[in-house]
Amino acid sequence: MIEQSILEITSDLSTANNIVIVPHKGPDGDAIGSSLAMYHFLKGKGHDVTVIAPNDYPDFLKWLPGQEDIMIFEKDYMLCKPLIANADIIFTLDFNDLSRTGDMQDSLIEAEATFIMIDHHPEPSTYAHHTYSDATMSSTCQMVYQFIDKLRAVKSITPEIATCLYTGIMTDTGSFRFRSTSSETHKVIADLIKRGADNAKIHQQIYDTSSESRLKLLGVALQNLRVNKELRTAYITLSQEELDQNNFRKGDTEGFVNYGLSLEGIIFAAIFIEHKVDGIIKISFRSKGSFNVNQFSRAHFQGGGHINAAGGKSDISLEDTIVKFNSVLPEYKEDLGL
Ligand code: 5GP
Ligand code: MN
Numbered sequence: 001m002i003e004q005s006i007l008e009i010t011s012d013l014s015t016a017n018n019i020v021i022v023p024h025k026g027p028d029g030d031a032i033g034s035s036l037a038m039y040h041f042l043k044g045k046g047h048d049v050t051v052i053a054p055n056d057y058p059d060f061l062k063w064l065p066g067q068e069d070i071m072i073f074e075k076d077y078m079l080c081k082p083l084i085a086n087a088d089i090i091f092t093l094d095f096n097d098l099s100r101t102g103d104m105q106d107s108l109i110e111a112e113a114t115f116i117m118i119d120h121h122p123e124p125s126t127y128a129h130h131t132y133s134d135a136t137m138s139s140t141c142q143m144v145y146q147f148i149d150k151l152r153a154v155k156s157i158t159p160e161i162a163t164c165l166y167t168g169i170m171t172d173t174g175s176f177r178f179r180s181t182s183s184e185t186h187k188v189i190a191d192l193i194k195r196g197a198d199n200a201k202i203h204q205q206i207y208d209t210s211s212e213s214r215l216k217l218l219g220v221a222l223q224n225l226r227v228n229k230e231l232r233t234a235y236i237t238l239s240q241e242e243l244d245q246n247n248f249r250k251g252d253t254e255g256f257v258n259y260g261l262s263l264e265g266i267i268f269a270a271i272f273i274e275h276k277v278d279g280i281i282k283i284s285f286r287s288k289g290s291f292n293v294n295q296f297s298r299a300h301f302q303g304g305g306h307i308n309a310a311g312g313k314s315d316i317s318l319e320d321t322i323v324k325f326n327s328v329l330p331e332y333k334e335d336l337g338l
Contacts (some may be wrong), residue, residue: 001132005132009130010151020050022035024094027053029171031168033165033168035053037161040161041157051070054102055074058251065164091115092128093144096119114130115129118143118144120143120180139171142169163202175203217243224237232337233268236272256271267291268287280314281321282313283297285305287308290307290335291332293309294310
């Protein structure tokens, strides 16, 4: 983000009363963490700020400071629409295209606010007046820290802000182990701990609060694991019936896809989860090394994401989706094969 943009944003902020912050649909730790960090930061500067998430988020994030103030567009659109229409500035965080906000997209397109995008996904769209996009960044939370730093306001980072930013960096880097974790990431993390993020407590709140039924569901997922050694691929399926039998709650399947990648020799992992209400199969893809799951998902499963982590969907049955997946895999033999 060039200095000129920072000067313009500083000027825009100096006159803005109403600010809306929007994460992507199906918000994860980075989307909610960055939104809440920005919320606390801007509220601290005296603005009237609202975080509006397109839909609900997992229970394991429902302890983050300020999360009780988040509005859910899907539930409260009659209240959310005027807030969006009257916003002076709208921050869009952790996504690169307005379509990632689902049904909220139309309200955002109509809004007259100044848009500021902060995001680490490749190939950003051009809807924003100010675009801070960097696909080499570990997380949007790291970028929000750096945004605050560029505004020369790191001293305003409270323990609440530090907690939200730490959470998003931790969840998006698989606890600081993915390739996107740089020495700069660790410097940011060190400073966040200094400013009040309780690392052990945050880890516990996110990873050690599973229900018994979530662990049972993991058991089912692992039973369903299929491995294609030749194409170094592993995938998991979960049907609606299996979810129902194990009291599925939003967020319960978070991280399941990584078990496929934990196998020796496997470089591509996927999980296919049936959502009967929406009539879709929601898919997560993960890879090790140079196999680009963003491209794979864009090409075959209406999705996208990053090189090593992407999502997508399919409108055909779970069985047919698996048939399709297995039939396109051999096209990638050169990238996947030994
Ligand atoms: P997850 O598999 O955890 O849902 O998502 C992995 C990554 O892919 C995240 O960065 C997420 O934002 C992105 N992603 C997930 N679903 C979609 C999708 O449908 N479209 C696009 N463009 N990105 C997605
Ligand atoms: Mn992210």
